[in-house]
Amino acid sequence: MPSPAYSHRPGGLKQHNKAYKTRHATKGALRDAAKGKVPSRHAAAHHSKLVEDQGRHARRNHSKLIGDNKRAEVQRQNRLFQGAHGVTKHIVVVPLCGDVQPQAVVEAVFRDADVPVPEHQLGTYTLQHDKQKLGFFPCNTRSLLPILDAVKAADFVLFVVSALEEVDVAGERLMTAIKSQGLTNYLTVVQHLGTLGPKDHANATKALRTYMLHHFPSCEHKPFDLTNQTDLRKLKLVLCSQHLKGLTWRQYHPYVFAQSAAAETGTLKVTGYLRGANLSAGHLVHIPDHGDFEIERITTNVNRHDPDAQEQLLSAFPADPAARESLQVDRQPDALDAEQTWPTDEELDAADRRVAKLKRAQQLAEQEAASRVGATPQPDGKTVWVPKGTSEYQSAWLADDQIIKASDAPVVAGEDDFEEYSDDGSVSDADDAETTAGSATTAPRKSVHFDDSQFDAQRDEQAYRARLHAAKEDQEFPDEIDFPREVPLRYRLARYRSVASFRTSPWDPYEDLPVDYGRIYEMRHWKQLHHAPDDEVDLEADAAVVGTLVHLYIRAVPKSLETIIRSGTAFVVYGLLPLEQKMTLCNFNLSRLSANLSSISADTETDIQNHDLVIKSKDPVIMQVGFRRFWVQPIYSTATKGGTNNVHKFERFFNPDGAHVASCYLPAFFERAAPALLFTPRAAATPRGDDDDATMQVERDAVIGEEGPLALTATGSLIDHDTSRIVVKRVILTGYPFKVHKRTAVIRHMFFNTEDINYFKPVELWTKRGRTGHIVEPLGTHGYMKCRFDDQIHQQDTVCLDLWKRVFPKYTTRVYRPGELAFKPASQ
The missing domain is CATH 3.40.50.300 (P-loop containing nucleotide triphosphate hydrolases)
Structure with a gap:
């Protein structure tokens, strides 16, 4: 007799798993599961809640409509050609x-x-x-x-x-x-x-x-x-x-690839097919390397088959200023905008009396100085240096090469052998003239500058070696600065501050802004303005349509355009969207193309000629954004997301390792991820003189070779126009343990007087091995101080103190013009 089939009957202790597990529902797990894929914003917009609720047939019909629209766009583009x-x-x-x-x-x-x-x-x-x-x-x-x-x-x-x-x-x-x-x-x-x-x-x-x-x-x-x-x-x-792919940053801007161009009496006539987007005469156009211009009118041929047919007006220059774009790129800041009160008549009279009193005192001082042995005023009215003991009659007969200007006076041990004469022949003290009231330091004098050509190569080589050494030192010891002992640090670092947390400490983005920020525009809703201007152009009735053979009449063009037209290079005119001529703060994500600085030696002639290897913040460079190129002086910062305070660390050099964010003043560009290229001059790319008066000597294209006077140094894209991005410069003061006893240590070589120690006493200290502490009290008068840490520090450790200051780029933006020999700010 066969045995009955055996079947297992579960008991009361059977394990019941949860119907839904939340193990992979966290943000991090979902991000890892997506493997970098980002959902399309267009797909999210199309698949709305209403479509999902209508059922399968509605979703299928919705997908069919999307496909039909794409096919219609492809057919429209094909019919265009x-x-x-x-x-x-x-x-x-x-x-x-x-x-x-x-x-x-x-x-x-x-x-x-x-x-x-x-x-x-x-x-x-x-x-x-x-x-x-x-x-x-x-x-x-x-x-x-x-x-x-x-x-x-x-x-x-x-x-x-x-x-x-x-x-x-x-x-x-x-x-x-x-x-x-x-x-x-x-x-x-x-x-x-x-x-x-x-x-x-x-x-x-x-x-x-x-x-x-x-x-x-x-x-x-x-x-x-x-x-x-x-x-x-x-x-x-x-x-x-083959189907044309097109460029994303170009498809929203109208442009004309010129078939013919002729300039007559300041008006340029450009003939070509309109591409990209519609164009109206109320908008501005940009000619690469020449700037923005206004359109006088836009016409087309009545008979498309006859190129010499009569022209038909499509769009004319609007008479209403509100209906056209202005050529003004920046604002004029009001110096009295932040004033709370207006001075009274009594205060104005008192100020006039003080000025008159100062003038009388100055005249008396000049008369008293003129009675002493002096020199005859020079014809150019400049202060000169003459040998001591030279009479007024003798100084008048000195040749030009025997006179040394005050700004070029040599700083030598025998400095008392020279006297300074002002415009009226009176003797003045150089130290008093260069010392600022209320300042404890004296401005250094400039050394004698020999402009002989035989010293140019040697001077450029020495300048490049110094820049390369500074860049390598900044990579090895970032932000560690040595200051002279004669300058008290409480005066030298008066504008710096300490923060408890770099990422979370509050920092007001509108605090102590420079005057240049009053000249630019703040694009608060830049993401919403991304495609909004393009929709306004499409709705204009008098706009020229894409694919039309148009004649653009551009007003007030320079004569240099005639040379460009005759040269045979590509001549393209681009249309600007509304507000794209306005100046704002642009942030770019850039990556260097050069090798690592550690592999560069300044001993070979090839490396010395490559001045683009070392790029310092605020060095003049050429930035190309889309179809526009400008001279700018940007500042570089770390390419980090930033904390809750939107603070980013300033970089003194644009190092080849990793990406950096370059911030500079440029006109707006309403296209996210617009391509950005950074160029540096190939020859003599070393600033001379003060940082505020840097000059770039650029050789012409024919002298440098077929690659041109510029070297491509970095590439990247536009991030945003965030004017509230805070870039802070860090200064690290370092000291070394002299004596260590458990958690207490005596630190030296960070300060050199007691007043500086008491001034920076509230700032937190940290060491390179992970310890934190604070200053307890100064010891003696030579900069020794007693500090206490959270744990015992090592004798070979380094004690550091961080200070921060917000920095801004320089407002020297100007359009780059090919073949120019020197960079000068727009104000000059």
């Missing part, structure tokens, strides 16, 4: 090697189409093929800035490489710059491939294909051989049929 009178596709031919010829690429394409090469229009050769117009723009030189300007407005980029030579350093820097500023569709063309044998032909093609895949992993096509007729036909097929 179709037909004999469609928009011209601009194809920029970029050489990456030294032995390639971009002009030969254009001639090969026209030869394959059995069409003679026409006359170029501002450097562009137009070809009618497959009911489309292809405009080829060959870059016959490898100058960096002209190529970047042409690639910005290009629809296709043809990289020309050689089968005989590798891509050199200039080509690599050019490729890096193009990728950093943004690239649309791209193809590769190879030259000199027919000179190789069958085996070398295959190896060269494979090597070039690998090289392009290294820079562009999504590259679909292999390099096209110009000697192969099949490759030429396939190249033209791809140029006509």
Whole structure:
């Protein structure tokens, strides 16, 4: 008899697991599970709560509508280029090697189409093929800035490489710059491939294909051989049929790639197809390296088939000032804006009496000084130095080379052998003239400056070595500063403060702002203004529509534009969105392209010539944002998120390791993650003189070479226009234990007088080995102090004291102009 089937019956102690576990529901677990994926804001907007509640059919219909809209956009873009009178596709031919010829690429394409090469229009050769117009723009030189300007407005980029030579350093820097500023569709063309044998032909093609895949992993096509007729036909097929990707930062700005340009009586007429977005005459336009201008009118041809037909007005310059954008870029700060009261008549009279009294006292002092032995006033009215004992008659006969200016007086041991004479011939004391009232220090005099050319190379080399040494020292001992003993630190560091916590201590962003902050605009709702100006242009009735052949009449252009037009470089006019000409504070996330400073030695001539290796905060540099370039003097800070107080640490040098945030005054740019490129002058990039009067000597393009006078130093993107971002500069005072007894220690070499110790007594101390403490009392009069810590410190430890001060960039922003020899602030 078979045994019955056995079945397990659970008892009362069976484990019941929870129906829902919250183990992976925390923010950190969800972030790790997402693996860096960020949900699309467009998808979140489309899949609203209302659509989810309507059921499966509503969601399917909603997805179908989204797909239809995308297909309609692609068809609209394709129809933009179709037909004999469609928009011209601009194809920029970029050489990456030294032995390639971009002009030969254009001639090969026209030869394959059995069409003679026409006359170029501002450097562009137009070809009618497959009911489309292809405009080829060959870059016959490898100058960096002209190529970047042409690639910005290009629809296709043809990289020309050689089968005989590798891509050199200039080509690599050019490729890096193009990728950093943004690239649309791209193809590769190879030259000199027919000179190789069958085996070398295959190896060269494979090597070039690998090289392009290294820079562009999504590259679909292999390099096209110009000697192969099949490759030429396939190249033209791809140029006509491939969908254009476009640039995100460019699609919201109107721009015109000029087909012709002519300047007459201060008005520039530019003819070309309008691309990007609609354009109205009430808005401003920007010409690269020349600035912003107003549009007088926008016209088009009545008959599109006849280029010489009568013009039809599309948009005119508005007569109402409220309906047009102003060329004013900054505000005029009111010096009396913060005044609480206005002085009374009695106070004004008392002030006038004090001024008159001071003038009388000054006149008496001048008369008394004139009675003494002096010198004859110089014709230029400047204070001069003459040998002691020289009479007034003798000083009048001194030659110019025997007179030493007061600002260039030598600081030597025999300084009393010279006397200073002012404008009226009276003797004045140099120490009294340079000492500020209420200051305990004396301003140092400038040494004699020899402007001989034979000393220029040696001076530049010494300046570069000093900068490189300071940069390396800042990397090894960041923010540790040594001050002279003669200057009391309570005066030298009077503007610094101590904070309990760098990330959480309150710091008012509107406290003690400089006058420059009264000149800029605060973009509080910058994220909301991201695409709002573009919608306003689309709604204007008199705006020119995208794809129209327009004639732009630009007012008050300089004569230097005629030289640019005749040079044959790409000439593109960009339209500005509302408020994009206003000056504000821009923050950029930048990364250096140079090597680590520790691997650089200032002993070789090559390293000495590369002045762009060391970049200091507030050094004049060229910042390119989108289609605009400016001279700026930025400050650099750490690329951190910041705490609750939005405070970030200032960096004295732009070091190659890691990313930094550069803050400078620039016009607004309503496009997030806009590409930013930082350039530095190649020759003599060392500031001379005071920090407020720095001058950059820049050689011309023809002298430096084909790469131009600028070196690409850093790349990145725009973060925001946050004027409340606080950048603080840290100063670390260091001391060393003299005697240690349990938790108490005697510290020396941090201060050198008792008053400084009592002044900084409330500040917390810390050591490099993790101990914290405070000052108890000074010991003696030579800077020794008694300190107590949370634990016993080591005899070889270093005691530190942190002080902080907010810093700001310099308001010296001006438009960069090609070929200028020196950087000067906009105020000069």
